[in-house]
Amino acid sequence: MQKLIFPILFIVFSSSYAQTSVKVIDVQNELPIPGVLIKVEGGKNQSTDKNGVAQINLTKPNELVFSHIGYQILTQVVNPDGEVLIALNPLTNDLSTVTVTAFETDRPLLMQASAVSRVLENELYRFNETSIVNAFNTKAGVRVEERAPASYRISIRGSSLRSPFGVRNIKVYWNGIPFTSPDGTTPLNLLDLSNIQNTEIIKGPASSIYGAGNGGVINLESRMGIEENRISTDLNIGDFGLLRYRFGIEQQIGNGGISASYVHQKSDGYREHSGVDRKVFQMAAHMKPSEKQELSTQILYTDLYYEIPGALNSDQVVENPRQARPGSVDQNSSISQKSLYGLLSHTYQFNEYLDNQTSVFVNTTDFENPFILDYKKETAFSYGGRTKFTRNDKLGKFPIRIIAGGEYQFGKTLAQNFGNRNGQADTVRFSDDLITTQAFLFQQFEMELTPALLLTLAASENFSKYDINRTIDASANEPADNVRRFDPIIVPRFALAYKINNTSAVHGSISSGFSPPSIDEVRTNEGSLNLGLEAERGVNYELGYRSSFGIFNIDVTGFYFKLDQTITTFANEQGVVLFRNAGSTNQRGVEAQVDYSLWKNPQSIIQELKINHAFTGHYFEFADFNSGGNDFSGNQLTGVSPNTLVNQFDLRTKFGVYLNFTHQYVDKLPLNDANTVYQDAYNLVGSRIGWRSVFMGNWDLEAYLGVDNLLDESYSLGNDLNAFANRFFQPAPGRNYYGGVKVGYRF
Template sequence: MRVLLLPLSLACLTTSHLSHADSTPLSLPTQVVLGSQQNQPDARLPLTRDSVSGAQLQPNALGANLSESLQRVPGILALNRENYAQDLQISSRGFGARAQFGVRGVRLVQDGIPLTMPDGQGQPALFDLDTLDRIDVLRGPLAALYGNASGGVIQGFSGEGPFYPTLENRTAVGNDGLWRSRLRYGAQHDAVNIQTSLARLETDGYRDHSATRRDTGSLRLGIDIDDVSSLTLLFNALDQPDTQDPLGLTADQLRADRRQAVAGSQVFNTRKSVRHQQGGMNYQRLLSNADQITLMIYGGTREVQQFLAFPGSGQFSGGGVIELDRRFGGAELGWQRQTVAFGLPVELAAGLTWDYQGEERLGFVNAQGRKGNLQRDEFNRVQGRDAYLISTWTLHPDWTLTAGVRHSQVRFSSDDDYLQDSNDDSGSSRFSQTNPALGLSYQWTPALSLYAAIGKGFETPTAQELAYRPTGSGLNLDLGAARSFNRELGLRLRQARTEVTAALFDTRVSDEIVTGPNQAVTGRNTFINAAESTRRGLELSLNQQLDHGLSFYAAYTYVQARFDSYQSEGDDFSGNRLPGVPRHSLFSELAWQVPDSNWRTALEAQGMSQRYANDANADSASGYAVFNWHASYRHSIGGLNLEPFVRVNNLADREYVSSLIVNGPGGRFYEPAAERSWLAGLSLEYQWR
């Protein structure tokens, strides 16, 4: 069965297939065949897109962190904090580098269902890596057509279950009590295709006070209703109780003992518990006039309890224990048509979206690791409404024009129910933006295509960034949205054994959201708008197939990211580099698939240049280069497939800083990476025929 899924918010930005010589209309790439092999990006669409699939998705790695596969994508930094309480740090062309937990500035989507909330905050732990077939990463001006994000989109596509019933177990163990095991089942049952998985991860953590247990589960049902319609049902869940948080280290603490936890983490028993469930449906139907419609509906719940490293007992402090009880959901209705306008083939896509999140936010005193008196009680809402129209015009067999516009409205509101402080902090804030995007591509030769694109984007504050004022209590409703103007030039060269991509980009941002003055008494971060910033850079990738089963891949990124105009509390940061953004970053891999054998091995190299830790550029993390090695062997015995694997990271035992807590309070910026570490595992798969 080939189940079709149509994520309409991605309406014209995925792939279609049309050879250079083909004179048929360019197919708008709205529908994605799940379970198919990795599709090549259409050379006639003016966008920057990279796909990760196959062995690249889980390169003999743990299989729990998106950073394992995204590190090979140019323009993307996917960093493991060695701290599961704060999730991964992911940024795109500098957008999102300031996020102190989770992901912002980059939209996360799986199977058309958003994993990014309406306020722009996303959690990469929600990706079900165990069932993914591929990950697409989009950057550049046309990414603005996705809505509330400036850095692009990371979209995962689940694979179909195999035709024959298949049961697989994959277990891995490593340093520091690391253990993860998953159980996955897939099969075709008449018109229903099923893919489901359960997994558990446990670790004592590289650093003190960083123990974690994470349980995940997912279910995907693909249903062929008839010849012209299909339905996909999705459900996933995450349960991560009492994940210890060692907090960031100062430079002196890093030098003294890189594995230590901050003293306050022990006193206040800093930790986070998360329970998340969400489900969705995606219905697609082809109408008699060749129009195509799609309806997507999703919803879920998220419960969070977090113990911070201070009591939070002051009058306006809001507490040192945060409890969030969130309900969220949304829907999208889309339409697509092929037609002719002004004598030219054109394809149109249009749609309406609605998203909602409502959460009760409570704050309590942290009484040395126990929940104390109530300090905050409010109900916050975020509602988003979008409308978009996208067109792709075949101007000539060699020339293609893509034009689109998206109008977005996002409204934040808060009802304050904590009136013991004699303040009613209820209020609301509304953001509205119309973002156009335009791109032109030229197929110079069958192997080489060129493109140019421009577009506007915007990025609202997240609910967490609005949560605290520099003084007093209540939401920081003075915080505005950041707006960007993006330009890009690129090329793609694809020959029999060689693929090369290159992109030059220039992005101007006004009202950049940055870390402002720390809140009085608590020292927690608040946020303000800087005036202007610029990101200019270059992305390069090379994929070369060599003889004797060898292949070489490299991805290089150069980013010059600066504040053009930024003053705060009497300090002038104009001309300073954006913190958390390295000027140079590189990933490369030399892989060997042993001919006439099931052995595969690879040597990886990755590194980056210096990164500043704060807006003042007074503190920084040094650049580094590390090497990793992994190998696997696959063997079959009847219907049973066995695949043992091994991985060694940081072969030279280098000490370096993986991620930075940008503008972290008290100079606690540094989250060190593990030194040399090992991982070994075994996959067992049985198929009934």
């Protein structure tokens, strides 16, 4: 009897788990591809051997996902047929295959009539993984400054003139919601790199779709779709007491999934009193209730604390660049911010012609800022949303796309300013109940006049208001309710994109922009209310060319931006930064990005050698500018480097070893409106070398080492403009090192 049972069990077992031999080859040369990760739905992941073969147990047809760093990801249903041949397409950087979502329209980059730069996830991880600074600064026309760790200032085409601190004059979105607060400020330092997967940067006014902001728009996206069950952890250490660690988990559930991550980053800082401590927790869920709709939700909580060392004059820099500004330590000059975001996004496809995307959010923030001159406390609550309808249709024989929607934000803040006695809040100086509202409607009409010519007409109608109810005023002024309502502004845009052939195109546009003053510019730190401050208005003329030929990708844009009612900064006798409208500026520039692969063969030991160049020429000047009885007309725009060049070299090998090398040249730039003080030109060189690999189909491993400022240059990564008492300089670290490891497991 036993002699019969065992053969029967063997036959049943063999028929239940039919082993399928999968061979993966290159579609171009038909050579086998080793190291391809094969994700098996409901089963154990595998990877191909040196002959490009993997043995997979299948009981029925199953959906497999094939991925390799040098090839396009392929998803295919595989039958348990014994032997299966899979062909993968090598990855290319051809601009005709790149799709961007700028101006709310998914089109190939070649047919985008705007200057758009992308920052991909792999570009964020070419550098030390503590901030966005280095990756963003590799893009033409974009400049991110970090005056102290976690203290960001972002300039797109010189838009930081009115930003002594913080991010202004730029609209930032995160996962479809406005991350820029209704008061005009953007707490970009609340995000860790792990909260960002891909980024699109629109350079120049985009108010026809995104509302306020002359500088441009930054669209940030975190990882939404869950493709696998995975746990992962990172550890990053470096000079100046740097320690960063992360834990993450992703779990598939039906057609969607959930993910969660926690990141803790801390450091002592290069300078005295420049430490940072940031904890970030993010949880996300993505669902597909039906074929017609998708639903996503996110929770983001950040607990951020960082010290502010303050700016130095030139003598103090020579004496000791690592010292803090006198008084910063005694007064505990710093920022403590706890913020919670909750957001919900819904997409619905009514039919093949019409769809809708709607996102809503709520945010609460506790903020404390002891400074040398005062102590600020704020408790804020805000909510808002954005909705967009898209209809694809035809007008006669011409394909058209109509986009229409709106955005609304409401914020309420209890803002109190105290005296600062040895880092502690003293007597209240003034207290305000602030209510800020921002709203706009937008419409966009696109028509394909020919298969190669796309016309875009767009406009938005914008409304904004500040209510400042002063409940306490320790000065001679009586408490009062103040309202600053900005006149409704209509902002148009006209654009054309023409495809010369399948790999090259030209584009041109005329677009208006506007930027009302932020609440920090209207309600100043010494207690005055600058209710007469007007919104900046500008018109941008732009012409660009994009092309892919052979190994080269080229993207060049020239522009002229005329800005009126320019908001500039100055300091009063106490050193408090104040703001005023000061004439107009002429901003002419050229931005060029070129990349090419000297070698690309996923089959060889050296799989890729890639070089990238980015040049920024910003030749900006004050057209009509009088300040304090001085005529600065014709002077170079403050804080803008006329020439910037970035060179990148990337090497990737078959064994998982990679090398990234980056050089950045920044021309000298004026630090005051009179153009009498400059920061010298400097060269930054950095490199990262590492090794990444996949083991047993389920384990991802990576180890890396890197160096920043290899030449040990003396420079400021962010300067104080028009600084009081000549305190212009915020010295950046000299040569410094970092390293880390990453481990991931798919289950």
